[in-house]
Amino acid sequence: MTDVATQLPIEARLPAIRDAMAGHSRALLVAEPGAGKTTRVPLELLDEPWCRQGKLLLLEPRRVAARLAARYMAEQLGESVGETVGYRMRGESRVGPNTRLEVITQGVLTRLLQDDPLLEGVSGIIFDEFHERSLEADLGLALTLDAQQGLRDDLRLLVMSATLEVEALKGVLGASVPVIDCPGRSYPVTTHYRPMNGRDDAARQQATVVREALATQEGDLLVFLPGVGEIRRLVRALSSLGDDVVVLELHGRLPLAQQQQALGRDDQGRHRVVLATAIAESSVTVDGVRVVIDGGFERVPVFQPRLGLTRLATQRLNRASADQRRGRAARQGPGVCYRLWAEEQPLPPHGDPEILQGDLSALAFELARWGVQDAQALDWVTPPPAGPLAAGRALLLGLGLLDDQHRLTALGRGCSRWPCHPRLAVMLERAGERDAMPLACWLAALLESRAGGDARDLAVTLSRLPGRDARGSEAQWYRDAKRLAELAQCGLKVASLAALGELLALAYPERIALFQAPGRFKLAAGNLALLDADHPLAHCEVLVAAELDGQAHGAKVYRGAALSLSRLETLFPETREFRPRLEWSDEEGRLIGEEVRSLGELVLERRPLTALPAEAVREALLAAVRRRGHLALDAKAEQLLARVALLRRTLGDPWPDWSQEALLADMEAWLAPYLEGVRRLDKLDRLPLATILLDRLEWPQRQALGEQAPTHLAVPSGSRIRLDYTGAEPVLAVKLQELFGLAQTPHIAGGRVPVLLHLLSPAGRPLQVTRDLASFWAHGYFEVRKDMRGRYPKHPWPEDPWAAQATARTKHARRQ
Incomplete structure (x- = not known):
């Protein structure tokens, strides 16, 4: 070991790390930058008794870090890379028969686990720089923990980082997991x-x-x-x-x-x-x-x-x-x-x-390969969010990789052999159908490596393929293509680029785009894709976009290829069939129907549809009401809903929930049967909703509704006055003279709810609002009488309202 290594701060913590790994299957190391954790800890653990019969895997987040760490540790041992210390990453490996420490990139671990969940020959795994929280590191840790718990309780696991969320990791590794802290070697x-x-x-x-x-x-x-x-x-x-x-x-x-x-x-x-x-x-x-x-x-x-x-x-x-x-x-x-x-x-x-914040389609594919339908069955430092995970599974379902139970299909199982994104795996697995396997290998390698220069037309890029003497990113492209060709058992000679657009369409079906104007295309997903108007692809009838910038209102195409309509129809035979397509027109307030040949949101051909299916019309009408967010209620329906709501608040069951939200959610049950012959939203809005809803109540409950929440109340004058239920409490607006002789405020709902009395003048203007009529007669009435006698002399204003005769008429009319 060199003198430089012995000066590193990690040296003082190595005994504690050895002890922790000897006595526990899991440990955390929090080491600040400059501590030397990456290159000292793995070498120190190689000779531990638990590690002597197997190899150690060190995960690094980047290829360059993996190569450098392996080279440095090999130099510390006085060896070359590939002897005791080696490295492995996608498309590149330097390991030998005596390699006991493999530095690997994070994605390699997932593939190792999928191919051999027992990880035979592996004694321990070290996650380095875990604080970067890459998707592959989180997935790798979740799968490793699952394998350790179910299959390999002897497997050692060490998580290292410069900064670490210790409590979050303890949540999945266990509260008793040993934590070793180490300062870094840093100057001011x-x-x-x-x-x-x-x-x-x-x-x-x-x-x-x-x-x-x-x-x-x-x-x-x-x-x-x-x-x-x-x-x-x-x-x-x-x-x-x-x-x-x-x-x-x-x-x-x-x-x-x-x-x-x-x-x-x-x-x-x-x-x-x-x-x-x-x-x-x-x-x-x-x-x-x-x-x-x-x-x-x-x-x-x-x-x-x-x-x-x-x-x-x-x-x-x-x-x-x-x-x-x-x-x-x-x-x-x-x-x-x-x-x-x-x-x-x-x-x-x-x-x-x-x-x-990432695309979870590859994670969803790996979960299906692992046999997990419910992501929550694994231990995650941060669980995958439900929305993006569902979006990832929807993509895999559309590609034919998963069934509706999130399990691998036959195509999905076949695609598992390809070491690339599921999209590209589908392209490779199906390339043989188009006799285009060499082209698919070059294309998949190109899209994974991002080599090939700045040309946006992939046909231009693929017309200049690199050779084995290529350098830089072109060399990586060649190595990746060669590796895929070896898996496919094919050569690398490309006879024709004719299948290029079809191959891309297999991987990116929702990015197939139809010409609208020069440089302007509509994607099958519904949004726009844009190219410069003078670009060679700007006028093609169909474009397949492999890379876009993700802008919602016009995504710029970085890489793509042309596709003819005839090849599109061959690739997706369902586009040759006319199918009914119904769209709601908010402007016209009705359903418009046509027959179309389509792919996603792309319409290849259309013709009118004269007879609209009744069920589709009903569904469209109900969907339009839900988008609007409310039912159109006339006064009668509004009062009915308020009466039932009052009884539900006061008495509870069996009074139903007839709130707007509940009614909108349940329209298929109560409203749809009345939509026979209804084609327009304005006609639906004119339906007698109060009558329709009342019909849902059994006869005893309708009688109870009339008794507990009556539409009108009889007052001492003999009049029947309408109650208003639309406010916070029921209101009885009545002329004051019609209540003479009534001692107490009327109650409804079985005497549980007093009505709010709006006492009106002879002209119908408000004089007083009260819930306590007795108190008003005793106190407030005399002030009102004093003010109103002169203004309304033809109407009675007796000194004793309890004993006076109630009336809706003037004094003269009463004498007659």
Whole structure:
């Protein structure tokens, strides 16, 4: 072991880690940046008794981190990669017969578990950098815990991170799981704030800060930016730097050699300015960096279940990531961090796990392969949200991979052999039907690797296939295609690109798009797809979009291919048949019918439908009422609903819930039978809803309704006065003279509810509102009498209202 290793802070914690792993099947290690956890802990555990008969798996979130960790640990042992220490990732493997420590990317673990849930030959698994909370890490941990509990109670599990939500992990690992804390090796960092001006060019302002740091600070610079586009714009803005400065890029699209160049010191002794995405935030150390410039933003994929698209969102950095970035300046000595935002700028404390914002279709496929129909049956640090998971399953159902019980179909079982996204697995599994397997291998590898340049027409990209001597991303494309071709047992020679559009349509059926105008297409999912009007694909009759930017009101197509209508109809034979299609017209308030040949929301041909199915009309009418959100009630229906509501509040069962919400939910039972011959919404609104609802009550209950909540009350004058139930309490609005001789307020609902009396003048204007008529006669009446006698002299205003005769007439009319 080198002297450098013995100086690492993790050395002091190694005995505690060994003890924890010896006595427990699970443990947590919280180690700050610079502690040395990634490369020291796995080597230390290799010789533990529980590990001697098997191998150890170390999970890394990124390919570059996996390669570097494996190489560094092999050097510590004085060996080459592939001997004791090796690595494995999609399309690349360096392991040998004596390899006991495999550094793997997170997706490899899921595949290992699916192929062999017992993980024979594996003694332990280490999750590194778990705080990044990738979807693959969360899924891998859930599956590992399930395998450990049910099949491999001897399997050791260690979760490591620079920052860790300990309580959340204890919830799935167990409250008694040992937790080891380790400080990092970090030097002080001086932080400067340089807020950006939103009106001016961002790259120019970033370049100004870079020049300031080069002029005033020592060491190399590490600049964090959201994506490759921002990196390349800053490269151009820094093109005038002197020969003593070299500007390097560091991101996932670069070939390994360029990534390694960015991570090491310059062999000519020049200052380095490394422009990096979040790839440099953790997992890797950029040697020689003493200055960090943090742009303050990150780019994250956000899945939109309604559109079925993922868009890359640029958002404000969270505080935990900002602190991680700042720490990169102090890994090898005191450092300086320039933050390109105001010091008072609030930052969210943590980022969301990918499982809360990503596309869950691949996760849903892996759950089905694992035999889990209910995701809650597994232990999750953060459970997959129901909406996106349902959207993922709906996609798999549409692709034919799952049945309606979330179980794999025959096609789904066949697609399990392909190490790629389920969409591309369907394309590969069905490519033989079109005699296009080599083309499918190239296409799947291209879409997974994002190689092939910037051409938006995939036919152009696939007309220039790389060879075995390719370099950079083209070499990765070739290796991935070759690996898929070996699985398919086919060659890589492509005879024709004729099936390109069909292959894409198999993988992305909802992204098949029909021409509307140059550069404007309607997707089968219903939304718009856009190309520049002068693009070669802008005029094709059918377009299949493989990549879009996820914008709801016009998604920009990044990659796609043309498809003819005839090939579309061959691929989807159901599009040749006319089917009835009914659409509700809010403008006309009625159902409009036609017969169409269609795919999703795309109408290939239409013709009028003269006879509308009665059941469809009823369903459309009820749906229109629900969209509107309320029933159109006349006064009679409004009073009826209020009367029943009063009795339900007061007496409870058996009085039904006739609220608008309840009635809307149950219209199929009580309203649909009365819609025979009704075709328009305005005619439905004229139906006698009060009569229809009353018919739902048995005769005894209708009688009880009339007794407990009568429509009218008889008053001493002999009149029958209508009650109003539409307010908070029943109201009896009656002329004061008609109540002479009535001592107490009338009650309804079996004497439980007093009516609210609105006492009116002879002209029908309000004089008094009361629930206590006796109190009014005793006190309030005499003030009213004094004011009203002169105004209404023809009407009686007796001194004794208890003994006076009630009347609705004037004094003169009474004498006659």
